[in-house]
Amino acid sequence: MKESYHIPSEVAQRINWVLICIVISFLFLVINLWHLQIIRGIEFQERVVKNCIRSLVEEAPRGQIYDTHGELLVNNRPNVIVSIIPAEVDNLEELSHRLSPLTNLTSEEIIQKINKNIDNPYRAVKIFNDCPQNTIIEIEERKDKLKGVVLEVYPRRNYLYRELAANCLGYVGEIDKQELEKSKDSSLQGGDIIGKTGLEKYYDKILRGEKGGKEVEVDALGREITTLLWKKPVPGNDLILTIDKDLQAYGEELLAGKKGSLILSNPYTGEILALINQPSFNPNLFANIISYEDWQRLSTDPDYPLINRAVQTTYPPGSTFKIVTSLAALEEGVTNRTRTIYCSGKFTLKDQVFACWKEWGHGSLNFVDALAQSCNVYFYNLGKELGIDKMEKYMHKLGLSEKMGIDLPEVSSGIIPSVEWKRREFNEMWFPGDDINLSIGQGFLLLSPLQMHSIICATATEGLIYRLHLVRKIFSSEGQLVQEIQPELFRQVDISRKTFQLVKEGLRATIVKGTGWRANSSEISIAGKTGTAQNPHGENHAWFVGFAPYEDPEVCVTIFLENGGEGGEVAAPLGRAILEQYFKM
Amino acid sequence: MERRLGKLMENLDYILLLAVILLCFYGIMVLYSSTRFGYGAVTDDPLFYVKKQSLWIASGFLLLIMTLLVDYHNLERFSLVIYIFSIFLLILVILVGRVTHGSRRWLNLGPFPLQPSEFAKIALIIFLADFLSKNRTKLENFIYFLLPFIYTVIFVLLVFLQPDLGTSLAYLVILLIMLFVVGGKIKYLLTILVVTFSSLPILWSFLKEYQKRRILVFLNPNLDPLGSGYNVIQSKIAIGSGGLLGRGLFQGLQSQLKFLPAQHTDFIFSVLGEELGFMGGILLLGLYSIIIWRGIKIAREARDLFGALLATGVISFLFFHIVVNIGMAMGILPASGLPLPFLSYGGSFMLANLIAIGILLNVQLYKMKW
Numbered sequence: 001m002k003e004s005y006h007i008p009s010e011v012a013q014r015i016n017w018v019l020i021c022i023v024i025s026f027l028f029l030v031i032n033l034w035h036l037q038i039i040r041g042i043e044f045q046e047r048v049v050k051n052c053i054r055s056l057v058e059e060a061p062r063g064q065i066y067d068t069h070g071e072l073l074v075n076n077r078p079n080v081i082v083s084i085i086p087a088e089v090d091n092l093e094e095l096s097h098r099l100s101p102l103t104n105l106t107s108e109e110i111i112q113k114i115n116k117n118i119d120n121p122y123r124a125v126k127i128f129n130d131c132p133q134n135t136i137i138e139i140e141e142r143k144d145k146l147k148g149v150v151l152e153v154y155p156r157r158n159y160l161y162r163e164l165a166a167n168c169l170g171y172v173g174e175i176d177k178q179e180l181e182k183s184k185d186s187s188l189q190g191g192d193i194i195g196k197t198g199l200e201k202y203y204d205k206i207l208r209g210e211k212g213g214k215e216v217e218v219d220a221l222g223r224e225i226t227t228l229l230w231k232k233p234v235p236g237n238d239l240i241l242t243i244d245k246d247l248q249a250y251g252e253e254l255l256a257g258k259k260g261s262l263i264l265s266n267p268y269t270g271e272i273l274a275l276i277n278q279p280s281f282n283p284n285l286f287a288n289i290i291s292y293e294d295w296q297r298l299s300t301d302p303d304y305p306l307i308n309r310a311v312q313t314t315y316p317p318g319s320t321f322k323i324v325t326s327l328a329a330l331e332e333g334v335t336n337r338t339r340t341i342y343c344s345g346k347f348t349l350k351d352q353v354f355a356c357w358k359e360w361g362h363g364s365l366n367f368v369d370a371l372a373q374s375c376n377v378y379f380y381n382l383g384k385e386l387g388i389d390k391m392e393k394y395m396h397k398l399g400l401s402e403k404m405g406i407d408l409p410e411v412s413s414g415i416i417p418s419v420e421w422k423r424r425e426f427n428e429m430w431f432p433g434d435d436i437n438l439s440i441g442q443g444f445l446l447l448s449p450l451q452m453h454s455i456i457c458a459t460a461t462e463g464l465i466y467r468l469h470l471v472r473k474i475f476s477s478e479g480q481l482v483q484e485i486q487p488e489l490f491r492q493v494d495i496s497r498k499t500f501q502l503v504k505e506g507l508r509a510t511i512v513k514g515t516g517w518r519a520n521s522s523e524i525s526i527a528g529k530t531g532t533a534q535n536p537h538g539e540n541h542a543w544f545v546g547f548a549p550y551e552d553p554e555v556c557v558t559i560f561l562e563n564g565g566e567g568g569e570v571a572a573p574l575g576r577a578i579l580e581q582y583f584k585m
Numbered sequence: 586m587e588r589r590l591g592k593l594m595e596n597l598d599y600i601l602l603l604a605v606i607l608l609c610f611y612g613i614m615v616l617y618s619s620t621r622f623g624y625g626a627v628t629d630d631p632l633f634y635v636k637k638q639s640l641w642i643a644s645g646f647l648l649l650i651m652t653l654l655v656d657y658h659n660l661e662r663f664s665l666v667i668y669i670f671s672i673f674l675l676i677l678v679i680l681v682g683r684v685t686h687g688s689r690r691w692l693n694l695g696p697f698p699l700q701p702s703e704f705a706k707i708a709l710i711i712f713l714a715d716f717l718s719k720n721r722t723k724l725e726n727f728i729y730f731l732l733p734f735i736y737t738v739i740f741v742l743l744v745f746l747q748p749d750l751g752t753s754l755a756y757l758v759i760l761l762i763m764l765f766v767v768g769g770k771i772k773y774l775l776t777i778l779v780v781t782f783s784s785l786p787i788l789w790s791f792l793k794e795y796q797k798r799r800i801l802v803f804l805n806p807n808l809d810p811l812g813s814g815y816n817v818i819q820s821k822i823a824i825g826s827g828g829l830l831g832r833g834l835f836q837g838l839q840s841q842l843k844f845l846p847a848q849h850t851d852f853i854f855s856v857l858g859e860e861l862g863f864m865g866g867i868l869l870l871g872l873y874s875i876i877i878w879r880g881i882k883i884a885r886e887a888r889d890l891f892g893a894l895l896a897t898g899v900i901s902f903l904f905f906h907i908v909v910n911i912g913m914a915m916g917i918l919p920a921s922g923l924p925l926p927f928l929s930y931g932g933s934f935m936l937a938n939l940i941a942i943g944i945l946l947n948v949q950l951y952k953m954k955w
Contacts (some may be wrong), residue, residue, distance in 0.1 A: 007893045012885050014766045015897065019881045022900075025908050026870055026877075032915050036825045037863040044825025 056124060056216065060209030061155040061477075063236035065169065065199070067245035068273070068472060072160060074169060079156035079287075080131040082139065082149065083124035086114055089148035098146060102135050103128040117191060124150055126191060157193070157287040163280035165248050167308040168408070168470060170198020171286035187211075196286070198308065199239065199470060201409045206474060206482075209236030235477035242271035242472045250581050251276040254574050259303055260542075260561035261310035261449045264578060267457040267547065267556045269487040270405075270466030273582070281305040310453075311406065314414035314446035315560065318533030318567065319374045319515075320543045321441025323455055323503060326371055328394035329382040330499040337502060340364045343377035347436070354380055354436050357532075371506030372514030374530065376440050383439020388430050391438055392418045397494050398458055398465075404450050405467035405490045414451055417444035442534060453558035456528075456545040458493050459507070460553035462500035465491040508550045516544070519572035524583050525550040528557075528575060530567035539563035544571035548579045555582055593653070598949045601879040605927065605942050608872050609642050612853075612928035618835045619848045619856040620930070634849055634930055641932040645939030652943030656951045657892060664715035668736070671708035674701035675743040682747070690747050700933035702744045702752045707940055709740055709756055710763075710898030717767040718890040724764075730773045733760060748793050751921030755905050757781075762901035763894055766884075816852065821916045824858030831862030849930040851922055854914040866911075869928075873907050876942075883949040892948040899941040 036044075065074035082103060089095050092114065096107035103110070110127055117125045131139075131151065139146060157172045173196045175188060187210070188194070195204035212233030251262045255278040262276040279301075285294045298306055307313060329335045345361035347354040356362065356376040362369075370378035383391070395401060401416045415421075417438065419430040437443030450468070458465045467490040474483040507527035510516040516530045528546020535541055542564035547553040557578055559571045616638055621631035630636075660667075674692065678701050683691040691698040713733055723729040737760040741753040765774060789797065826832075848856050857865055877900060884896035903926050910925040912918030924931055926938050 006889045007885070007887055008768070008890070010768050011766060011890065011893060014768060015881060015884050015893070018762060018766060018897065018900070019877075022877055022881075022904050025904070026874060029908065029911050029915075030867065030870060032912075032917055033824075033858075033863055033866045036821065036915055037827050037858065037866070038829060040825050041828040044822050045828065 056150075056152065056214045058212040058214060058231075058233045059154045059193070060211045060233035061235045062157060062172070062193070062209065063207040063238045063477065065207075065239045065241060067241050067243050067248075068271075069244065070240065071245050073164070073241070073245065074160065075158050076155035077158045079129060079154045080136055081126050081152045081154050082128040082131050082135075083126050083152050084110075084114060085124050085148050085150060086118050087148075095146065095148060098142075099127070099149065102138060103131075124152060126152075130156070157284070159283045159287075161245070161249075162282045162284060164245070164252065165243060165275065166198075166280045166283045167277040167306070167310075168198050168243070168275050169283060170200035170202075171196055171283035172200050173286050173290065197306070197410070198408060199241075202407050203239060203471065207236040207239065209477075210234040237482055238475045238477065239471050240473040240475065241470055242273060243275065243470060244273050244585070246585065247578070247582060248274045248276065250274075251578055252278065252280070254577055255561075258561055258564060259309075260559070260564060262560075262574070262578060263310055263449060263453045263556075263558040264582065265453065265457065265468060265556055267460045267553055268464070268466065270468045270490070271472065271487075272406075272468055272470050273555070274578070275310055275470065277307070277309045279303050279305040308408065308410075309562070310449040310558075310560070311404075311408055312410055312412050312448070314412050314448045314451075315541050315562070316443075316445060316533040316535055317441040317447045317452050318531035318541065318543055319376075319440055320452055320455075320529045320531035320545050320567070321445065321447075322371060322374060322379050322439075323459055323507070323529055323545070324394060324398065324441075325379050325382055325386070325391070325439045326367070326503045326506065327398075327459075327495055327499055328386055328391055330367070330502055331394070331495050332386060332390055334382055334385045335367055337367055340366045341370070341378045341381050343375050345377070347377045347380040349384070349432055349436060352433055352436075354433075367502065368506045368509050369514075371503070371529075372509035372512075374510070374515045379439045380436050383435045384432065386435070386439075388417075388419055388435055388438065391435070392416070394495070398455055399491045399493070400447065400451055400455075404448070404454065405488075406450065407469045407471055411450070412448050414448055415444055415446040441531065449558050449560040452543070452545055452560070453556065456547060456558060457556045458491075459500060459503060460527075460547035460556050462497045462504075463493040463495060464489060465493065504550070507546070511546070515568045516546070516572050516575075518568060519544065519546060519576040519579075521548075521576050521580055523580055524548045526576065526579055528572070530572050532565075532567045537563070540565055542567040542569070542571040544575040546575050546579070548583070555579065593950060596950055596953075597653075598879055598883065598946055601876060601883075601942070601946065601949075604872050604875040604879070605939075608869075608876075608927040611869065611872070613638060613642075614834065615853055615857045615860070615928060616849055616930055618860060619853060621835070637932070638930055638935070641935040642939070645936045648936060649939045649943035649946070652940060652947055653950060655947075657895060657944065657947045658951070660711050660895075661715050661891060664712045667708045668712040671701065671705045672739060672743065675705060675740065677701070679743065679746055690749060697932060700931070702747070702749060703933040703937040704940075705740055705744070706752075706755065706759065706902050707937055707944070709737065709759060710895060710902065710941075710944075712736065713760060713763050714891055714894035714898055717763060718894055721767055721890065724767065724769055727773060730764075730769060733764065734777060745791075749922065750792075751909065751923040754909075754921065755902065755923065758905045759898055759901045763898050766897045767890070767894060817913075817916045817920060820852055820855040820914050823855040824915060827859040827862040827865075829863050831858070831860045831865055834860050850924055851910070851920075851929065852914055853928050853930070854911050854925055857928070858914065870907075870911075873903070873926075877904060879949075880945055883945055883952075886952055887948050888952040892952065895944055896948050899945050902941060903938070 061076045064072060067073055092111060096110040099110055100107045105128060113127055114125050136151060139149060139151060159166065159169065172193050175190065175192045175194045179194065180188060180190060185205070195201035195207065200207065210233060212231040214230045247264065251264065251274045255262055255276055258278055260278055262274060263272065264274040265272045281298055342364050343356055343362035345356050345359050354376070357374070362373055362375045365373065365375050365378055395416050403413055404411050422428055422430050434443055438445055454465050467488040469485055471485055473481060473485065476482050504527055507529055508525070511520050511526050511528055516528050519526050519528055526546055526548040527550040528544060531543030533541040533543060542561040544559040544567055545557070547556040557575050559574050561571055564570045613635055617635045620634040678690065678692055683693050683698060690700050690702065692701060716733055716736070720729060737756055740756045744753040744756065761774065857869065880896055880900040884893045884900065887893040887896060906923050906926050909918055909921055909923045913920050924934050
């Protein structure tokens with residue numbers, strides 16, 4: 001066989017030209033390589049060894065939080081952090097031994113922290129938080145022996161009134177791996193401080209701001225030679241809350257030593273004036289990294305101080321729920337102003353006997369008196385005649401089956417029972433006895449204090465439910481208004497005004513001559529309803545929901561005391577106290 | 586059959602093959618150095634990337650051997666199918682591709698994500714070689730001259746949409762060199778170049794913000810010393826500090842400290858430059874030169890124009906990647922994200938490289954009729 005050239009000579013020539021181009025390009029690369037590595041090599045080697053580029057992050061201060069009158073609730077204070085710039089360390093082992101006694105960390109812990117958090121050797125790795133003054137001085141003095149160690153000042157969250165509204169404000173902490181993965185925000189990095197619960201979490205993006213950074217060239221002694229780049233951090237926006245600090249403090253005093261919640265809001269705007277949960281906790285403990293002991297203590301406390309009870313937990317509402325039964329029965333024509341029912345103290349359904357709370361009975365009662373006296377037998381009758389499907393319809397109308405509108409994360413929706421629900425959960429049919437229990441807010445029904453609160457708001461306004469909110473305005477750090485939160489009609493309840501008005505009359509009678517007499521005030525006209533909810537977890541829960549003034553409602557209140565006892569006895573007086581305080585101010 | 590196999594074995598270009606094998610070993614070594622501390626939070630296994638890359642190399646050689654079994658002339662029959670299938674894949678990527686770092690480049694096929702734009706380079710070379718060799722004389726006509734340009738622009742735009750600026754440029758360069766070799770009129774080539782350059786301002790408006798920034802930062806790295814400019818500055822420092830002999834393998838300071846975000850892919854040359862110095866760089870360029878030299882030889886001695894053009898295409902492809910990648914690492918060309926042949930970590934690219942070598946060997950093998 002014989003090799004043969006078939007390609008045109010022109011093509012062969014052009015291939016030669018390509019070869020020449022390639023040779024020239026390669027030579028060009030070689031010359032550049034020579035220039036970079038041989039001619040300028042020493043210069044670059046010095047830059048690596050001596051002059052380091054340090055990139056220092058400048059954390060943006062989180063936005064501050066003020067109460068409705070502009071009183072400061074949450075700000076930031078400087079926190080000195082001991083950090084290490086890995087690229088500048090000659091001998092990590094040695095350095096960690098020197099640093100260990102200054103930071104109460106073992107040298108292994110220091111090395112571990114660096115290895116875990118290094119992503120760019122010129123970026124400082126945080127080692128030790130909240131460095132005390134004498135340690136700062138000691139580190140400054142021994143700077144030559146602590147090459148690579150820098151002191152950085154970070155803003156640290158400071159809750160001025162500690163426990164005050166802590167469950168609403170929430171707390172901040174270092175972002176964890178899961179949060180980092182879940183977050184769609186690409187500006188977040190490991191080690192960043194984010195809102196973990198409450199408003200800090202809900203408004204995290206607004207509060208966080210944008211961090212800045214500095215790129216500086218430093219010499220062998222760690223002195224800054226030139227600033228290559230400086231990006232100023234942008235502080236987060238400030239929040240103006242709807243909460244009135246003094247009312248909040250007054251309410252927390254009222255509930256001190258108890259377990260429970262208090263919600264006070266304007267039913268025509270949805271602004272929450274006070275949202276109290278007791279017991280509370282000190283969010284400053286979380287400000288950077290919470291100690292193990294504190295976390296253990298708080299997270300295993302049987303009274304759940306970290307929980308926002310009013311929003312996150314659900315309970316049987318007891319007699320306060322008779323408001324809903326009333327609305328349904330009046331609207332459906334099951335009862336009216338004049339219908340009377342005789343209460344003998346007992347109600348019999350086939351072979352089951354349901355008792356009224358008044359053993360010897362109320363006698364004959366019309367609707368208003370029945371609601372005022374909270375007569376169970378009257379409502380058993382209504383519940384039986386209405387049946388679950390109609391009750392369910394009205395619970396839907398009041399928006400109970402939906403997630404509550406409020407600017408807080410983790411909102412619980414409770415249990416709104418129905419035929420379908422019971423079949424799904426228990427694989428059982430709905431019994432007539434279940435209707436009886438539901439009519440007085442017992443049985444399967446579970447509502448959060450916040451849901452109960454929306455019922456009293458809807459009643460006070462005769463059908464309007466505004467979205468509840470804790471933030472009124474958002475300001476930039478320069479004091480410019482960024483956003484004003486407008487009242488937002490969350491739901492318009494499809495129940496006639498006449499029905500609402502009659503129920504309100506009953507609620508007023510409850511205070512004037514009924515079970516809520518302890519809430520009766522000589523200064524203002526209060527309307528409301530008490531509740532005493534039996535529950536399998538011990539002592540009864542005490543409830544009070546109400547509004548004032550009766551003629552022209554301005555403010556609604558919900559009080560819930562877990563295992564507190566009789567609603568009329570313990571919750572109603574607190575309701576009067578907070579309402580009187582509100583009108584005094 | 587056995588005799589034929591023997592003949593094939595006898596006529597294989599062993600110099601080329603050896604250079605490629607050495608390059609693969611060289612690459613694995615540098616890859617190990619740059620990834621042995623694990624990379625980010627991906628893994629603790631120091632051999633994680635080396636194992637994966639070795640697997641790709643092995644599969645690549647398998648594909649290479651398969652390419653050798655059939656005379657390259659069979660490709661002529663399938664060139665249109667290959668071309669259309671590539672377009673299909675590129676469209677698929679845009680529709681359902683996986684997004685990483687802001688661009689859609691990968692197709693998820695089971696455990697192995699594939700990057701169709703890499704295989705499209707091979708497809709383009711085959712298609713253009715077929716078209717140009719058959720229509721050589723018609724290229725005198727400017728309309729005919731424009732046809733291969735249009736065929737290529739479809740690829741360019743589809744990849745541009747991902748967006749992958751570097752790869753779309755690579756397609757254009759492959760086309761231009763092949764057009765030049767087949768004897769395209771210099772006048773026409775210049776016209777196209779001028780039109781392309783004058784339409785740059787229009788293209789500029791289509792560029793994504795990050796691409797505009799990359800180009801601006803290339804023109805002045807100090808614009809953004811924390812971002813993309815930072816990579817280039819640090820890469821220059823790494824290479825520069827390597828000096829004549831380098832810090833020694835596995836001894837790099839800049840690179841060991843993981844400062845480069847893509848030190849096992851786009852910036853692998855920085856690791857090589859720092860640890861093995863000027864000599865290491867020369868060794869690398871030397872091995873590349875062997876491939877180019879053998880490639881040029883194969884192109885010139887090819888049995889026909891189709892073979893010559895195939896070889897030219899493969900050479901242009903490798904050449905463009907080498908120059909742009911090393912130029913980028915040294916800060917003399919923009920950061921275009923083109924990987925370094927046989928060295929950069931990446932499955933699809935490695936497979937495409939080895940298939941390309943297979944085609945080259947094939948053209949040399951079948952230059953005689955058996």
